[in-house]
């Protein structure tokens with residue numbers, strides 16, 4: 001993660017109690033997004049920030065929020081800070097960060113997400129937390145039931161707004177934002193420039209925002225070695241995965257699948273081995289999800305089999321490796337997964353197992369990221385597929401299906417198959433990589 005070489009936290013005019021909180025975390029220097037967003041926030045602007053997960057964006061919005069509340073003398077019986085995030089895991093992580101950064105402030109944050117008892121949550125809201133961190137669905141339910149008063153909100157944060165839109169929360173987010181006072185300050189964070197839906201949200205919730213576009217997607221992952229391994233089929237992938245976990249299996253690994261069913265199946269397969277294996281997906285009940293994450297975090301080693309619901313918001317330090325058992329359906333999803341490793345400057349490794357039908361998707365993602373993944377053949381688990389024999393300059397196999405009339409169309413490469421996700425901005429909007437080289441081999 002790139003750190004600013006210039007600014008220090010004590011140059012950001014932060015309250016001394018916050019500087020003390022920062023000392024606890026041993027953050028020496030603000031990250032790029034922190035250096036840019038903290039002063040702009042303290043100055044009072046609405047913000048539209050494009051920053052990746054892993055860039056330090058949580059502290060970038062938490063610190064100015066705490067700062068504002070520290071200086072605020074009003075004592076309303078309702079929250080003054082309201083943070084909306086896409087997933088329960090991310091919400092928990094944000095509350096945890098507020099607890100640490102705000103340790104010397106006496107400011108309190110409360111979690112409002114699904115999967116927790118509604119009435120218990122309502123009772124906690126009556127205790128008048130200073131900040132509420134919520135997922136949109138449950139926040140709207142508590143709001144509609146009259147348990148969440150948004151009338152005193154001074155700062156509204158929409159974190160990972162692009163993801164909230166992808167997850168279908170657009171209307172909920174807008175309703176909740178409109179329930180906050182007009183004079184509030186709003187900061188919207190997004191990992192991507194999003195599409196028209198995001199622009200509509202920006203237009204409706206932000207007032208003359210300052211726009212901070214921080215790291216290009218590729219700047220964020222150079223410390224992560226990214227490899228692809230051709231695989232014949234699912235059975236071959238399983239054999240390769242087992243080999244990797246047994247023979248290169250030190251530390252913690254997240255294995256991503258595209259579906260819940262595949263995650264459950266792999267969980268069963270791996271449990272038969274002598275490994276600490278946890279599974280995490282959206283249909284697990286909240287208690288099981290929390291327990292899986294906590295146990296995985298606590299151990300020195302282990303395997304977490306997860307769907308994309310886990311990709312956002314999990315801040316698992318010392319995560320050594322991400323393995324894509326299935327190739328994600330878009331470049332953004334790939335980044336969100338791979339961003340779990342190599343966090344805050346640590347080196348990391350991402351391995352994608354690619355069956356023949358995933359090769360095109362993989363090369364689309366390479367083009368989107370303007371990065372070539374390192375090809376690696378796992379000799380110990382031989383297979384017949386070694387990648388296409390000949391590839392076009394686009395990276396696609398020669399002879400890959402192409403409609404006749406496509407030939408005359410734009411030479412712009414096709415986007416990765418989007419699944420349910422709305423379209424990304426065109427490639428031209430992505431800042432180019434300075435090197436474009438394959439990442440270094442891991443030691």
Ligand code: AMP
Nearest residue numbers: 027029030031053054055056057058344
């Ligand atoms: P985030 O993007 O907020 O999820 O943060 C990603 C990771 O970077 C977390 O593990 C943070 O604890 C860590 N982090 C955030 N700010 C800093 C900083 N200024 N220096 C070092 N690590 C940081």
